[in-house]
Amino acid sequence: MYAQLVETGSKRVKTLEEMSPEERTFQEKVDAEIKIEPKNWMPDAYRKTLVRQISQHAHSEVVGMLPEGNWVTRAPTLKRKLQLMAKIQDEAGHGLYLYSAMETLGASRDEEIEKLHQGKAKYSSIFNYPTLNWSDMGAVGWLVDGAAIVNQVVLQRTSYGPYSRAMVRICKEESFHQRQGYQILLDMMREGTEEQKAMVQDSINRLWWPALMMFGPSDEDSPNSQQSMAWKIKRKSNDELRQMFIDQTVPQLEFLGCTAPDPDLKWNEETGHYDFGEIDWSEFYEVLKGNGPCNRERIATRKKAIDEGTWVRQAAKAYADKKQQKQRDAA
Numbered sequence: 001m002y003a004q005l006v007e008t009g010s011k012r013v014k015t016l017e018e019m020s021p022e023e024r025t026f027q028e029k030v031d032a033e034i035k036i037e038p039k040n041w042m043p044d045a046y047r048k049t050l051v052r053q054i055s056q057h058a059h060s061e062v063v064g065m066l067p068e069g070n071w072v073t074r075a076p077t078l079k080r081k082l083q084l085m086a087k088i089q090d091e092a093g094h095g096l097y098l099y100s101a102m103e104t105l106g107a108s109r110d111e112e113i114e115k116l117h118q119g120k121a122k123y124s125s126i127f128n129y130p131t132l133n134w135s136d137m138g139a140v141g142w143l144v145d146g147a148a149i150v151n152q153v154v155l156q157r158t159s160y161g162p163y164s165r166a167m168v169r170i171c172k173e174e175s176f177h178q179r180q181g182y183q184i185l186l187d188m189m190r191e192g193t194e195e196q197k198a199m200v201q202d203s204i205n206r207l208w209w210p211a212l213m214m215f216g217p218s219d220e221d222s223p224n225s226q227q228s229m230a231w232k233i234k235r236k237s238n239d240e241l242r243q244m245f246i247d248q249t250v251p252q253l254e255f256l257g258c259t260a261p262d263p264d265l266k267w268n269e270e271t272g273h274y275d276f277g278e279i280d281w282s283e284f285y286e287v288l289k290g291n292g293p294c295n296r297e298r299i300a301t302r303k304k305a306i307d308e309g310t311w312v313r314q315a316a317k318a319y320a321d322k323k324q325q326k327q328r329d330a331a
């Protein structure tokens, strides 16, 4: 129940007493764990928050194909190439489920994609970093998909039905992604040359902190968290999820025989969690502003793909229209 919620962070959540009758019924439904479906009444701000989060999530899946797409032609074996292609295709599918879930809220896919192309929409900061060597494919699968799973497993219980159901399917595929990434690194560490082992450590050094940033700003600096938690769109806070990710990832890191680029990372007997160093939030906000190493390149690539594919979509639509007309004429 959120009647007792008090002001913390930068945005205040209404108490039950302050809500309109419709808002109160809505909140009670959410509190009773009844899923909200597209045709149900919902506060405008709930709808807006979902369109914001789901569209950002969909854009992340689609832009997230690019750093890996960079390595399809250079995968070391046919098996690795097939696995990588399957993974990238999965991300495209995730984007489609998510754009569809977003459309159930009345948002337009074309308009949201246009915002992405104009640099007005966000997508996960992690995809603005380059993938420089093959072991980055392992580190992306292990760390990036690993972080995504921690966040998405919880989102399976999000309050909006279509988003929650999309997450169930996505999570199944993400587990395969995480394992294929870890296996790439494990093979390089077990059977690789000294140079290949150094590549693995280099990938971890570059992607460790950006992976931790995927969970978003710390709770006290997260303007959307409090309301999203009250509406059960988010079920755990940014900091809670980040800590869960670190706790489950460090033993895997040790098993690999690698280290994190964080001298403050150590097990804390008292809390039962790993302590870790300060995240460089100035880097995070620079990437969000569009100043990461690859922001411009990513948007330009997406825009080019959409522009160059326009004729295919137009041809498919013309064919579908023609087929429908024929069926109508025959009826």
Ligand code: BYC
Residues within 6 Å of the ligand: 052, 053, 056, 057, 058, 060, 061, 062, 063, 064, 065, 091, 122, 123, 124, 125, 126, 144, 145, 148, 149, 151, 213, 214, 215, 216, 217, 221, 222, 223, 224, 225, 228, 234, 238, 288
């Ligand atoms: N990057 O108030 P906060 C994948 C923004 S892809 C960029 O905490 P919220 C994969 C945030 O949007 C999986 N922006 O926000 C694909 C907000 O901006 P606005 C990606 C970020 O929404 C291919 C502002 O900062 N996963 O798995 O309550 C290959 C303040 O933050 C980031 C998802 O999208 C960030 N890292 O919480 C491989 C998960 N963090 O809109 C793998 C779904 C924060 O107010 N999203 N911002 O201007 C969520 O769970 C939540 O939206 C977040 C942020 C936890 C990310």
